[in-house]
Amino acid sequence: MKVISAYSIKGGVGKTAAAVNLAYLCALEGARTLVWDLDPQGAATYYLGQKPGTTTGAKKLIFGDAELSDIVTETRYANLDAIPADFRNRKLDVFLDRGKKNPHRRLDRLLAPMAADYDCVILDCPPGINLLSESVFYASDVLLVPLIPTTLSVRAFDLLTRYVHEEQRKDRVRDISIAAFFSMVDRRKQLHNSFVEVLPDERAGVMRCVVPSATEIERMGVNRAPIHAFAPSSRAAAAYEELWREVKRIAGDSWLGSTLATAGQ
Numbered sequence: 001m002k003v004i005s006a007y008s009i010k011g012g013v014g015k016t017a018a019a020v021n022l023a024y025l026c027a028l029e030g031a032r033t034l035v036w037d038l039d040p041q042g043a044a045t046y047y048l049g050q051k052p053g054t055t056t057g058a059k060k061l062i063f064g065d066a067e068l069s070d071i072v073t074e075t076r077y078a079n080l081d082a083i084p085a086d087f088r089n090r091k092l093d094v095f096l097d098r099g100k101k102n103p104h105r106r107l108d109r110l111l112a113p114m115a116a117d118y119d120c121v122i123l124d125c126p127p128g129i130n131l132l133s134e135s136v137f138y139a140s141d142v143l144l145v146p147l148i149p150t151t152l153s154v155r156a157f158d159l160l161t162r163y164v165h166e167e168q169r170k171d172r173v174r175d176i177s178i179a180a181f182f183s184m185v186d187r188r189k190q191l192h193n194s195f196v197e198v199l200p201d202e203r204a205g206v207m208r209c210v211v212p213s214a215t216e217i218e219r220m221g222v223n224r225a226p227i228h229a230f231a232p233s234s235r236a237a238a239a240y241e242e243l244w245r246e247v248k249r250i251a252g253d254s255w256l257g258s259t260l261a262t263a264g265q
């Protein structure tokens with residue numbers, strides 16, 4: 001089982017859209033896929049047409065009184081399940097701090113039993129850096145980071161990579177791959193074009209994948225669905241297909257080796 005976490009220090013950068021669309025593409029290829037919406041705002045839950053969680057709170061998960069399998073729900077898409085957001089998740093880092101020792105390993109321990117049922121878990125993470133972030137880093141194989149082509153966004157990415165590398169030196173993060181992609185790109189802007197062309201050569205972990213600023217992405221909220229469910233021929237859909245191919249390459253596992261074309265045959 002691979003764990004891919006859509007994460008950013010900054011909010012509003014296209015993280016959730018990437019998580020939901022890549023999860024859909026993963027499931028479309030036949031992989032058993034689970035989306036865990038860790039963000040109390042619940043955008044991924046909303047996009048997938050799910051209701052927010054109401055029965056098992058974060059406290060029960062952290063202190064061992066519940067299992068993830070207790071709160072998994074089916075979506076309307078084949079091979080794609082979800083753990084809906086719970087507003088109580090806003091206290092996850094607090095509960096982690098009060099929980100058992102090695103709190104940065106708690107999510108990894110919670111996810112371990114899910115390997116019997118899923119090939120891929122995609123975590124949609126809240127923005128910021130805290131104890132929950134550390135637990136996400138430890139549990140993840142790939143950290144998928146949307147990168148708006150602006151100076152401040154690049155500074156935030158540099159801060160994140162330094163932090164992850166420091167945690168790795170402390171043996172608090174396993175061998176995680178950082179995979180940044182360009183998000184909300186407007187090709188009419190010279191600055192955006194400059195960052196897209198130059199940054200992959202200057203920063204390790206920055207891919208050349210470009211997700212445009214597109215109406216179809218905004219329509220995900222109206223349709224409450226991944227883009228491929230309502231606009232499969234759009235340029236945004238093609239961008240997420242390219243991104244998924246790159247993430248599969250980085251994840252480097254045999255079950256991720258097929259392409260959309262192969263899956264459709």
